[in-house]
Amino acid sequence: MASHKHRCGNKDCAKSFNTEGQLNxxxxxxxxxFQCPICERGFALRLDMSRHVKARHRLGHGKYACPIAYCTFKATRKDNLAQHERNMHMQAQQLESIEAPKPPKIMALSANSNDQSDIHQSPPNHAPQEQLWSCAMFLQAATAGNLAVLEACFDSKIDIDTAADDGSSALHCAARAGQELAVHFLLEKEADISARNRKGRSPLEEALVGKSKGTIERLLGKGAKLGSLKVAGACITQSGSFDIIQECFSLDGSTLDELKNQTLYAASALGRTSLVSALLSQVNDQISGDDPAHLPVPAWRRLVDGREELLWAKQGNRNQYTPIHLASLKGHYEIVRLLVQHQFKVNMLARGLTPLHLAAKAGHVSxxxxxxxxxxxxxxxxxxxGRMPRDLAAISGHLDIVELFHRQANIDTRCHDTSGLxxxxxxxxHGRWNVAQAFLDHEEGPQVHGTPLHSLDQRQAAPFQIVVGLLQHPDFSNINIVDNDMNRGERRGEGLLHVAVRQNECDVIRLLLDREDINVNIDTRGSLRTPLHKAIELGHSDAAKLLLQHNKFDASLRGxxxxxxxxxxxxxxxxxxxxxxLARGVVDPKNEALMSANARNTALDPNMVYPEVEEPAECDLEVQPYSFLDEYMNDSPEYMVDETQALDKDTM
Structure with a gap:
């Protein structure tokens, strides 16, 4: 008799379980x-929620250092450190069986709690370790708001501005956690109010992210100032609190307009529609007639006196995205619409790209x-x-967006880029077979303008069939064409054979290798990263065999x-x-190293016998498992990262 299966009740989940407990x-x-009390993000496990709070909303994280004297590696997790030790030091038998003592644990208290913390600590063995433990206790107490431990640490002569590996002081930790009383204590002890951590944030800016108005007011009352306006604008946006935003904008100073400008940038990138709307409503109250550059858009009144911050916000420049660029890149439709209504220029070039380029490349249909x-x-x-928005959509495989452009009456269908592609x-x-098939089918069908590209043939052909059609097309009379776009990164200079190897399409590889004019040794960027390198790198043995069996394979190529x-x-x-x-005559680098070393040694002393020289081991970059602390290391606002890096990473 078959056991009863408990099926998941979610309509989008097809999983089933043997017991009701597993289903629950x-x-x-x-x-x-389990919801985060700060950002309301939900989690399946309480432990995951706790890790999230620590990684995303707390500071003062320590790192575990490698015990080998000459090694500078540090990890945010013990298991990552153990993996590093196994991979890098175990074979040399350099590890000592030393177990580091566990750091002290301090029970977290709310800002209003009067309960005492429970501290579990083993007595330290020597002064340096005692100093480390005191630092850890001090920062944890600041985060937890434990005034008793803070005062005890201060009485033990600890440096009030001691910092963790992330550069955060106790004042940073308390400000981020919203511990108002701890902030007051540290300020009274003259903690550095202008110190900056590794993210370039001051305690005031960490308090903005922590969304604690009382903490912000205490810091402002002690004379705290915003530093980098770009960082400050991002922190104000992350707070998401209109009370806090108004508190910051009420500050007097000549940089207020620029602060609003940077906040508008951050809000546009992070999708804060209500904040963008509020900022734009303030702009309307300050519109003057003509801007200083006599451009056909309204400018803020402060610009009449020569200020340019908000002119950048509307007009942009050649090296910086405007808010409408950022909103288009991230796909924030409502924000794009708001910015257009306030006369932000939709055809402005920034880094050589318009908002339409960015939206098409990222696949944001709306x-x-x-x-x-x-x-x-x-x-x-x-x-x-020399590429149009439609070209970028095609390169990214967004056929639905390519169709939108194809329906436009004034689309240039004969355009080639600067490389003639x-x-x-x-x-x-780029391996976008769905787009390539659509254009092949469209050229074979009736040339009716406005006909959807895929309406002629809804079936998705196999890559082999598509490449057969491509090789018969005039555009592929040269099958060794490559894309030399500088923004492709490691894929710059790749062509059809590279793509077939990357996707492990052995039928396509055979088809290409059967052509007399194929260059099996074609390299990328002159660095000799050939299709064979790519096949071995990805572990595609069958593809590598096909390449090695080709009669024009060059065994002398050296990367x-x-x-x-x-x-x-x-x-x-x-x-x-x-x-x-080895059978194809590739020179073994081990033998080369041995021969070279023996030649040098013989020249020094022909009678001495030297040990064999082994090939130096290459260190792989460690692939670490997912860590909530890794989230903290990447919690900078998205718009502050170089947008082109994320934009130009091809995915296959």
Whole structure:
């Protein structure tokens, strides 16, 4: 008799379980009953919620240092440190069996609690360790708001401005946690009110992120000032509190307009629609006639006296995105609409890109539809590579957005970029087979303007069939074409053969290798990162075998910026590929190193016998498991990261 299965009640989940208890535990994945008290994010487990609070809303995190004397590695988690020790030091037997004492634990208290903390601490063995423990206790007490421990640490002559590995002092920790009484205590003890942590934030800016109005008022009362207006604007936006925002904007000073400007940037990038609307309503009250540059948009009154901060906000410049660029990049439709209504220029080039370029590349259909519906929009602007927004959508595989452009009456369908590449070539050498197939089918069908690209054939063909069609197309008379776009990063200079290897499409690889004009040794950026390097790097043994069996494979190629193919294959455990490489005459780097060393040694002393020289081991970058503390290390506002880095990473 078959056992009864308990199925998940969520309509989007098909999982089933043997017991009701397993089902109940699984259901928390959907209901997320444990909510963060600060940001209201939900979690299935209380432990996960606690880790989130520590990683995202608390400061003063310590790191675990590698015990090897010459090693400077530090990890945010003990298991990551243990993995590092195994990978990097265990073979050399350099580790000592020393177990570090556990740090003291302090029970967290609310800001209004009068209960005493329970401190569990083993007596330290020597002075340096005692100092470390005192620092940890001091920072934890500041975060927990434990005044008794704070005072005890201060009486023990601890430096009031001692900082953790993240550069945060006790005042930073207390301000971020909203511990008003702890902040008052530290200020009375003359803690440095202007100190900055590794994120460039002062205690006042951490208090803004912590959303504690009382803490902010205490810091302001002691003369705290906002530092970098870009950082300050981001922190104000992250607070999400209109009371706090008004508190900051009520400060007198000549930098108020610039602070509002930076807040508008951050709010546009982070999707804070209500804040953007409030800021724009203040702009309307200060509109003057003509701006200083005589541009056909209103400027804020302060600009008449020569100030340029808010002119940047509306007009942008060649090196900085405007708020409408950031909102388009992140797909915030309502914010884009608000900014357009307030006459932000939709055709402004920043870093060579318009808002339409960014929205199309990122695949934000609603934003692209809205921008295309504007009468003033330019749909064929070109970036620094000579590519239109439609081209960027094709490169990213967004066929639905490519269709939106195709329906426009004034779309340039014959455009090529500065390298002479068509949209069909771009979509193919980026591995976007759905877009390539759509254009192939469209050219074979009736040339009716406005016909959806995929309406001629709804079936998705296999990559092999699509490449067969591409090789018959005039655009691929040269099958070795590559994309030399500087923004492609490590994929710059890749072509059809690289894409086939990356996707492990062996049928496509065979098809390409059967062509007489194929360059099996084609490299990227002149660094000799050939298709073979890519196959070994990804562990695609079958693809590597096909490349090695080709009669034009060059065994003498040596990569300048990448590891030797034999070294890579050995590290990946691809023994069969190692044998094939040696059979094809590839020089073993181990033998080269030995011969070179023996030659040098013989010249020094022909009669001395020297030990063999082993190939130096290459250190892999450690792939660490997910950590909530890793969230903290990346909690800078999204718009402060270089937007082009996230934008130009191709995914396949």
């Amino acid at each position: 535990r699984h259901s928390k994945v959907h209901t997320k009953p 934003v692209v539809e809205y921008l295309l519906g504007l009468g003033s929009i330019e749909i064929n602007p070109k970036d620094q590579e 068509s949209i069909l070539q771009l979509s193919a050498i 300048k910026w990448v590891a030797h193919p034999l070294t890579m294959a050995r590290k990946k455990g691809l023994d069969e590929i190692v044998e094939l490489l």
